[in-house]
Amino acid sequence: MCNARYLLLLCLLAGITGLSDAARAAHNESCLGCHGEKAIVNRGGSRLYLDPARFAGTSHAVIGCNSCHAKVAASHPADGIRPSRASCRDCHAPVQQEYGNSLHADKADCVDCHNPHAARNHATVSGRDINEQCAKCHEHGQIVGSHAKWLPQTSLHLDALPCITCHTGSQNYYITMYITIKGNDSPTGDFRLATHEELARIAPGRQFVALLDSNGDGKISLQELRKFNKGAADMRLWGMMMPEVMTHSFQILDNRWDCTFCHSSGPKAMQTSYLAIPEKDGRYNRLTVEKGAILDLLYGTPDFYMMGATRSHTLSVIGLMIIGGGLLMPIGHGTLRFLTRKNRKEH
Amino acid sequence: MSQQEQIYLTPMPVRIWHWLNAFGIVTLCITGAQIRFPEFVNLFGTYKAAIRLHNTAGVVVSISFGLWLFYYLFIARTLAKIYIPSLDDLKEGLFRQGVYYFFAYFFGYPNPHEATPDNKFNPLQKAAYLMIMLVLLPLVIASGILLMNVDPLRGWIILLGGLKLLVGSHFLIACMFCAFLFTHIYLATLGHTPFAHFKPMWTGWEKVEHSGEQK
Helix, strand or coil: CHHHHHHHHHHHHHHHHCCCHHHHHHHHHHHHHHHCCCCHHHHHCHHHCCCHHHHHCCHHHHHCHHHHCCCCCCCCCCCCCCCCCCCCHHHHHHHHHHHHCCCCCCCCCHHHHCCCCCCCCHHHCCHHHHHHHHHCCCCHHHHHHHHHCCCCCHHHHHHHCCHHHHHCCCCCEEEEEEEEEECCCCCCCCEEECCHHHHHHHCCCCHHHHHHCCCCCCEECHHHHHHHHHHCCCEEEEEEEEECCCCCCCCCCHHHHCCHHHHCCCHHHHCCEEEEEECCCCCEEEEEECCCHHHCCCCCCCCCCCCCCCCCHHHHHHHHHHHHHHHHHHHHHHHHHHHCHHHHHHC | CCEEEEEECCCHHHHHHHHHHHHHHHHHHHHHHHHHCCCCCCCCCCHHHHHHHHHHHHHHHHHHHHHHHHHHHHHCCCHHHHHCCCHHHHHHHHHHHHHHHHCHHHHCCCCCCCCECCECCCHHHHHHHHHHHHHHHHHHHHHHHHHHCCCCCHHHHHHCCCHHHHHHHHHHHHHHHHHHHHHHHHHHHHCCCCCCCHHHHHHCEEEEEECCCCC
16 A cells, blocks of 8 residues: 555656656766766765665666756756755655654654665565664664563574564564575584675576576465475575564554564464565565465475464374373273273282 | 382482472473463463473473483483383383283283382383483473574574474474373372372382282
């Protein structure tokens, strides 16, 4: 719903500016001719530089530089006039209103968290990218310390959750899996999030996508997931619990103190998952994973287990059968014992 | 004509270990049920309380297992004698004891095994306890330690096949303990009175009946 609204807004803006895609691209190129070169930092500071690759992946690139910087004279930069700059509110008024009512509003402005020249849709960033924004102000050690007062296995939780999953208003979540790669040669070596370049080295070009999506249909079936998990020795999938809806109502939600909010959400809540493939421009391309794959007994997601919520039904049945087997002795033997009690009295 | 004799069968360190272990395992089974099935089981208030109690009971059982091993290996030095089935136990004892439990018992025949401090367990008990104490308990403790420290020990967990394999193994072994608990408690009631085997585990002393023929 939210995404559809922004898409409409983007189309409107694109229409208002009256530029064709080609004209907009040419205009962006013209700006990036100077602002996409690192040398500009020497002429006016780092604020003047923007990474062209990262900018290309933003929705702001789609609407074009002049949508926000409308008054750039033909004599720029020789005229020495600083170009005009749009306010975030001009396009994102509902978001800003929501943010304005949150606990966070007095602490940071939009641009403190979102660089407009690198801002991406939440579906195209990793949970760790999101947490890096928070870590600009919230020091990691301090966050671990404050959560450790009440949250068991704090580091594990913080590693598998973007802060906003608990601290914004999304009522539901889904699991996104990211490819991690072994960081060293030790048999118990650390795995870290793989970059596009690292994956491209393992399988040149975009061939690494075929390691996961072997039939190339743009979806990941449970069978493909199993094949990857069984075969890729130095790669693993790391699951993160992402918020279903992106809100800016930063808050401390009461129900997040209660572990059962997530842990007793049950297997029914664990049906939706995605696999995120890193792209060259730093974005993630999200592929849909077969429903319920997260609950697969062993090979679907071998490293993702959320106590209670992702339990395997099959394993639970086997376990209950084992316990039932233990009851056979008291029930079966006990019954025969009762029926034959006279025999023992005689002896 | 039968004669009764009192023998000191279970020394105090073993009794302390046994009851620590027993209460620990019962606690682990119940809290474990809440941890795995939080929608259906809620006996300890909050989920976190169940996890904390589960972890605490796990540590108690682990320490108690360490003390048990230390006692039998270095103080009593009878671990092999008491817990490992002899060749005779494997060849005939297991079958003989099985026939007793599943056939002869119902006709009132006496138990072919008489407990002594050096030969406390019948061949079936030896086989079962060996499996429980030296295979399943170390496995459930090791998997529990890994599960209590997923982040710092992640490399080891991956090396062992992943978190799901570990959780699955921990759960299935726990179910085996639960099944064992039912069987163990029931079999303990098969003495000459239903509580005859419970008392020595509390006092240390067991009444042993010797029949005239057997003597």
